[in-house]
Amino acid sequence: MSHKSFVWMCLLPLAAVTAAFFVLPMAHLLVTGAEGPRGLPEYLAIIADPRYRATLLNTVLLAAATTVATLIAATITGLFLQRHRFPGRAVMIAILTFPLAFPGVVIGFMIILLAGRQGTIGDVSSRLLGDKIVFAYSIYGLFLGYLYFSIPRVILTIMAAAQKLDPSLEEAARSLGASPWAVLRDVVLPALAPALVASGAIAFATAMGAFGTAFTLATNIDVLPMLIYTEFTLAGNLATSAALSVGLGVMTWLILALARTFTGNSVAAAG
Amino acid sequence: MRNRILFTLQFLFTLLVAAFLAVPAGLSIAAGVTVNYFRGIQSGVTLQWVAQVWELYAGTILASILIAVGTLAVTLVVGVPAAYALYVRGGRLARVVEEIITLPLAIPGLAIALALLLTYGGFGSFRRSWLFILAGHVIFTMPFMVRSVMAVLATIDVKSLDEGAASVGASPWRRFVDVIVPNAAPGILAGSLMVVTLSLGEFNLTWMLHTPLTKTLPVGLADSYASMRLEVASAYTLIFFVMIIPLLVAMQWIGERGHSR
Numbered sequence: 001m002s003h004k005s006f007v008w009m010c011l012l013p014l015a016a017v018t019a020a021f022f023v024l025p026m027a028h029l030l031v032t033g034a035e036g037p038r039g040l041p042e043y044l045a046i047i048a049d050p051r052y053r054a055t056l057l058n059t060v061l062l063a064a065a066t067t068v069a070t071l072i073a074a075t076i077t078g079l080f081l082q083r084h085r086f087p088g089r090a091v092m093i094a095i096l097t098f099p100l101a102f103p104g105v106v107i108g109f110m111i112i113l114l115a116g117r118q119g120t121i122g123d124v125s126s127r128l129l130g131d132k133i134v135f136a137y138s139i140y141g142l143f144l145g146y147l148y149f150s151i152p153r154v155i156l157t158i159m160a161a162a163q164k165l166d167p168s169l170e171e172a173a174r175s176l177g178a179s180p181w182a183v184l185r186d187v188v189l190p191a192l193a194p195a196l197v198a199s200g201a202i203a204f205a206t207a208m209g210a211f212g213t214a215f216t217l218a219t220n221i222d223v224l225p226m227l228i229y230t231e232f233t234l235a236g237n238l239a240t241s242a243a244l245s246v247g248l249g250v251m252t253w254l255i256l257a258l259a260r261t262f263t264g265n266s267v268a269a270a271g
Numbered sequence: 272m273r274n275r276i277l278f279t280l281q282f283l284f285t286l287l288v289a290a291f292l293a294v295p296a297g298l299s300i301a302a303g304v305t306v307n308y309f310r311g312i313q314s315g316v317t318l319q320w321v322a323q324v325w326e327l328y329a330g331t332i333l334a335s336i337l338i339a340v341g342t343l344a345v346t347l348v349v350g351v352p353a354a355y356a357l358y359v360r361g362g363r364l365a366r367v368v369e370e371i372i373t374l375p376l377a378i379p380g381l382a383i384a385l386a387l388l389l390t391y392g393g394f395g396s397f398r399r400s401w402l403f404i405l406a407g408h409v410i411f412t413m414p415f416m417v418r419s420v421m422a423v424l425a426t427i428d429v430k431s432l433d434e435g436a437a438s439v440g441a442s443p444w445r446r447f448v449d450v451i452v453p454n455a456a457p458g459i460l461a462g463s464l465m466v467v468t469l470s471l472g473e474f475n476l477t478w479m480l481h482t483p484l485t486k487t488l489p490v491g492l493a494d495s496y497a498s499m500r501l502e503v504a505s506a507y508t509l510i511f512f513v514m515i516i517p518l519l520v521a522m523q524w525i526g527e528r529g530h531s532r
Contacts, residue, residue: 006443010356011368013349017413018372021406025386026378032389077288080281092285094523095293101519103472105493109508110295113302118309118501120298148295151288180277209379212474212489216496225381229479232385242389245382253377 029242036239045240046247052227059224062139063207066146070154070203071196073147078158079188093159100152104145104212111136111145111217137218145213150203161195162188194263201259205252224248300512302505320506324495328507331491332514338401338487339470342408346416346466349409351459354420355451358429369421373414380475383410388479401485407476412469416462423458424451461525468518472511488514 034040046052081093099107115121115136125133135141165188173183189196211225219226224244232241302308306315325332357365375383387407392398432454436446452459474489481490488511495504 003437003443006447007356007360010352010447011360014353014368014372014413014417017345017349017409021387022375022383022410023371025383025390028390029382029386073284073288076281077285080285084278084282086282092289095289097523098516098519099292099296101468101472101515103474103489103492105474105489105496106472106508106511109299109492109496109504112496113295113298113501113505120294148292151292180273205377209381210475211379211381212478212493215478216493225379228381228385238389242385245379245385249378249382252379253374256377 030246032238033243033246034239036237036243038239042239042243043247046244052244055222055224055227058139058222059208062143062146062223063204065143066150066207067200067204069143069147070150071200074151074154074158074199075189075192075196077151078155079162081155082159082162096155097152099149100156102149104149104210104214105216107145107148108213108216110148111141111213115141115144137221139221139223141217142214142221142223145217146203146207146210149210149213150206153206154199154203157195157199158192161192165191198259198263201255205255208255209248209252296512299505299508302502303509304506305502308501308505320502321510323503324507324510327503328488328491328495331486331488332510334401334486335471335488338405338408339467341401341405342412342470343463343466345405345409346413347459347463350413350416350462351420351452351455352447354417354424354458355429355447355455357417358421358424359433369417372417375410376414380407380411380473381479383407384476384479387476399482399484404477404480404485404487407480408470408473411473411476412466415465415469416459419462419465420455420458423455423461427454429454457525461522464518464522464525468515468522471515471518 033042036042038045041048046056077096081089081096102110113119115134117134117136119134119136122132122134125131136144169191170183170187173187178186209225211229214221214223214226215229219230225248228241228244228248231237231244301312303320304316304318305312306317306319353368357368384407387403391403391406397403429451432450433446436450437443441449472489473487474493477487477490478493481487486494492504492507492511495507499507
């Protein structure tokens with residue numbers, strides 16, 4: 001067998017598996033989205049139908065809030081951990097990165113333990129204020145959950161990017177009399193911009209499409225993945241759920257693709 | 272003075288973020304071995320909840336391990352040769368193929384699961400078998416294996432290794448098995464750890480694809496969160512942590528060794 005045909009043989013199983021279990025099903029999903037009573041305009045329902053539009057807006061706002069909060073928290077901690085050496089630093093980095101592999105359901109449970117009916121926040125608040133604060137089963141609980149799983153991802157990216165920064169630029173700025181805030185604003189943050197965009201895009205896309213956390217916290221939280229799930233399982237509305245999930249998939253893919261053309265990095269969302 | 276304050280503030284903030292991530296995980300571990308979570312740890316330490324989880328959910332744990340091993344086997348057999356082929360061939364086709372197999376990472380699992388259900392839901396015996404979930408896991412984890420192996424191939428001189436072996440008359444197959452695979456071993460190992468970890472924790476696809484007779488660990492977890500007492504749910508989560516933390520430690524260790532080289 002020639003080397004060339006051997007290379008083709010190596011590709012064949014992957015092509016077969018991908019075609020059968022990804023390309024073909026996705027094509028099927030696209031077709032099904034247009035097969036409902038509304039036909040092709042079903043795809044516009046995500047924007048045209050007031051109820052779906054409200055859900056979409058809700059999802060986008062939640063994802064945006066998650067992204068902003070994550071970027072702020074992760075930039076502060078990532079920069080701090082990259083620049084200072086202190087006892088316990090390695091343990092702290094381990095703690096901050098391990099939740100990377102927790103599935104969405106487990107993160108939902110973490111939020112229940114924190115802010116649920118038997119949660120720590122409720123416990124502390126009822127002792128201090130006499131009022132039991134419980135918010136795990138609402139959109140605020142979901143926000144906290146998304147924060148929980150995006151912080152580790154973003155911290156890792158920020159730390160890697162901060163390692164490559166040129167310290168002499170900051171020293172130059174300082175020696176010219178720039179305040180720490182001015183150094184951060186004019187030197188450090190612009191240099192971190194590609195990493196911030198890339199990891200922010202991952203956080204945003206993941207928060208848009210995540211299902212496990214919302215599913216664990218409450219089935220009536222008004223976000224797009226839950227809407228798709230209930231349309232499919234409760235309403236049996238195949239065309240709508242297919243059209244909505246194609247819409248969601250296109251949005252998350254576009255966000256990641258845009259971030260990638262901007263930064264030249266390959267990025268991924270999961271969870 | 273000012274630097275001191277800045278340092279302290281940043282340190283406290285970092286501590287707060289670490290606590291946010293660590294406290295609930297610690298609580299769930301503690302709750303899983305506490306007699307009564309509401310009364311606190313002074314009510315006593317017990318393994319009764321772990322035993323109860325094993326009684327109720329042992330099937331899901333074994334199923335998850337089997338599916339993870341199966342997913343690993345398929346991604347190895349299919350993904351490693353493909354990574355080699357994509358790397359050697361290069362060019363436009365390789366980029367397009369890589370783009371397509373990476374798409375499942377950018378599309379929510381819910382959409383992929385729906386697509387699989389619409390396409391294969393009618394094939395009863397496939398739909399009801401473990402293979403249905405396995406197919407979903409393979410699609411979701413394949414890019415990690417392929418890209419991990421390709422990344423290692425890019426750091427070694429595949430071409431001269433391959434040509435060297437060819438000059439002594441080795442067949443393409445022997446060259447792949449005896450020369451390429453051993454040299455790509457670090458990438459294969461890293462990819463394998465990633466595949467197993469992701470498969471063990473996969474929920475979004477699996478929840479849609481499972482049947483009452485095909486439940487995996489995360490599906491069982493969701494079930495226990497919804498219907499069991501907090502101690503049982505925590506003990507179940509504890510078992511999950513015990514399963515994935517060694518994998519995570521191994522991954523971090525390999526990552527650090529890779530960096531220091």
